[in-house]
């Protein structure tokens with residue numbers, strides 16, 4: 495057989511009118527499916543068998559639910575609205591679309607690893623996850639916020655945590671990074687940022703969008719846990735908590751107004767007993783800490799932000815900021831259960847100076 499015959503025999507089946515029509519119909523169907531799937535992936539796969547049936551073609555046996563579990567479909571995260579009605583964060587950026595995120599049982603993997611303040615210490619974070627035998631298949635990671643500033647690899651930490659699909663709540667430093675990026679709040683009108691914020695130039699749009707999406711709290715309801723960066727005011731329902739308290743408090747003292755059992759948050763650690771660790775008050779027995787309907791009191795809080803006090807273990811709250819950026823340790827809690835593990839910092843990246851910026 496000569497070359498020409500071989501070529502024409504090879505092409506001939508493609509010129510068969512039935513096959514041509516079939517190919518065109520399939521391509522058109524695929525195109526419209528793709529367009530549909532772009533907006534509603536689950537719906538497209540529910541629609542697919544109907545289209546196939548109409549065209550008299552065999553319907554594959556898989557169901558849409560086996561392709562898309564509840565968690566992979568949820569573009570809109572599970573959340574609770576905030577009734578504090580704030581429009582701006584304490585740093586002057588816009589409030590996140592979702593202030594109180596709920597991590598559902600379907601979304602959470604076998605273990606949930608809750609990590610203290612990373613502050614750019616990416617190498618220590620990776621070493622800590624190795625020590626915890628982290629695998630993406632079995633573990634969800636939730637960070638207590640303050641991914642950036644003080645340590646060496648702020649932008650890299652944001653990028654890595656985002657691309658790994660980690661969850662995080664929002665810390666005061668994450669808020670500040672956004673304020674620096676958008677030149678709002680204390681960065682309004684600033685043309686060249688302070689050197690400590692050089693890293694924001696290395697954030698791309700996806701990194702910024704991810705930071706902007708970070709909620710102030712993340713509730714893992716089936717584990718009975720709420721993650722927050724700094725703390726919550728005792729006696730106040732979750733949905734009434736304010737961003738400044740959630741991202742900045744270390745201590746609480748009795749309010750002069752508002753009656754018995756009303757607390758105000760403060761950022762400092764008092765020497766003279768005029769205020770107490772918020773987590774200690776939160777953990778006290780008794781009615782004054784109960785927040786009524788929608789209260790988080792029955793749950794255990796995991797938080798960071800307070801490197802000076804370091805690991806804090808109270809009955810209903812555990813503080814995980816063990817000062818990695820100051821040369822101490824990075825710590826994570828393994829849920830469910832009580833286990834915690836830590837790694838030592840590779841070096842002291844920063845000397846603690848005052849507490850306001852922890």
Ligand SMILES: *[C@@H]1O[C@H](CO)[C@@H](O)[C@H](O)[C@H]1NC(C)=O
Nearest residue numbers: 576577578579580733734735
């Ligand atoms: C927030 O808005 C809701 C709905 O308008 C209102 O019921 C609630 O009292 C507001 N909260 C505060 C703290 O003003």
Ligand SMILES: *[C@@H]1O[C@H](CO)[C@@H](O)[C@H](O)[C@H]1NC(C)=O
Nearest residue numbers: 624625626627628828833835
């Ligand atoms: C990680 O795996 C090693 C080896 O199997 C084991 O000894 C260690 O306890 C595990 N650590 C954690 C935190 O699960």
Ligand SMILES: [Mn+2]
Nearest residue numbers: 640665799852
């Ligand atoms: Mn902090």
